[in-house]
Amino acid sequence: MCIGSFLNVVIWRVPLGKSIVSPPSACPGCGKEIEPQDNIPVLSYLILKGKCRNCSMSISVKYPVTELITGILFAFAALQTGYSLAFVNYAVLIALMVVVVRTDLEQFIILDEVSIGGTVAGILLALLPGGLDILTSLVTAVAGASFFLLIRAGASIYLKKKNIRTEAPEGFEDEEDEFQGGMGWGDIKLAACIGAFLGPASTVIAFFAAFILGAISGGAMMAFGGKKRNTPIPFGPFMAAGAVLALFFGEPLWNAYMNLLG
Template sequence: MPFEFYFFLSSAFILGAVIGSFLNVCIYRIPAGKSIVSPPSACPHCGHRIKWFQNIPIVSYLFLGGKCASCKTAISFRYPAIEALTGLLFVLNLYYFGFSLATLIYWVFLAALVTISFIDLDHQIIPDVISLPGIIVGFVCSFFIPWLPWLDSLLGIVLGGGILLAIAWIYERVAKREGMGGGDIKLLAMLGAFLGWKAILPVVFIASLFGSLVGVPLMLLQKGDTKLAIPFGPFLAFAAIVYLFWGQELIFWYLNLFH
């Protein structure tokens, strides 16, 4: 690859890290019902207003030694980790889709998935304020993505929401308790809007596979507690990212297994 492309990949990482810093604010404030734009960021322990040079993604964390500049309370490593994760996802997105409108669209999509995943991990909720507008945005964006016809997006919304709704209904009837929240259903509808109906079954399969690989050992550690609550949103988000970047290769590989 030419030097210029490496430059743009580096720029994408920096942009993603900056967006990741904002996502940290969203992850903390959205479940608490707080504004994501005001007041400015501050230390949650001492209330010290974070100055701009103390809020440079990843760099400031390392410079401050992972501690608040005022009270010296340890800052969670998750903050720079989310910034780095978002940066890497932005780089992957630019690498696969190049300089196109689809890259901008999927940057927004990836940022939403990161936010949803960590909120679900923390609170076991998927905020409607992200998933419901995401369904509409994904459908509108399908008119600007050459390989995603609007009908595929619309069918993705219907199939995505419908398949998890059916699974949730069957599980509730069999197990006599709720096993999947409405947030997961809306999230899969959003994934269908951005990825199309063909992505739904692979995404559910990948999410279920990795969910089982994580969930079963956790249940064993909890001495067989089948009521252990494991958020499914992060697995759906992970599966969507895998499909976005490597979906066609995985499908081709899977079909070749039977030849």
């Protein structure tokens, strides 16, 4: 949960180009520095009933939820890996995916620090004994990004032909081209990162899950949320969910699928 608390800082500051180490966290309402006893993950939020101690400005529930989800996923990771180096892989990928979900949902941003930095981290972590080898990690990263690049290229051509233009979300009007093609460049770079961590079989599961989750959610949002077909929906959160699912259940799901094919 402490790592989740740190991720909250990353999610808030890195897109603004601010340092993640200084100054210490302060209330955005009154600017008062947050005291250590008010900075305990989840617990402080509950004790303060979601309000700043100084000015009573309400604190978003996103912060404790991020801390709790990070803590729960880390606990599951520890259960699955035990005391082994594999835990490092799990923890790093989970942390990266938590950041993707938040930044992409809130700002249509997948940070390069996460996608490109994550790809490098995934390849380097393949040097640890017990997991993927470095070549497999590298090749899956390239393959993952290539696959998403193909989707973007194909979708752009198709949408242009059909004369469908996606509306850029508010605040992104000058980057309208980025939203033409189904997948953004951030998604393509994120695909490399997921590939680098998971290797071929689990990456297939992760992408498959992402597309299913995306299709279900997109359909539901159009049916019940009043979303139009040309309203962009960030795809990063689905990729992140698929990656975490594949991290925990990739191997059994892959084997089940292979058995199904006989």
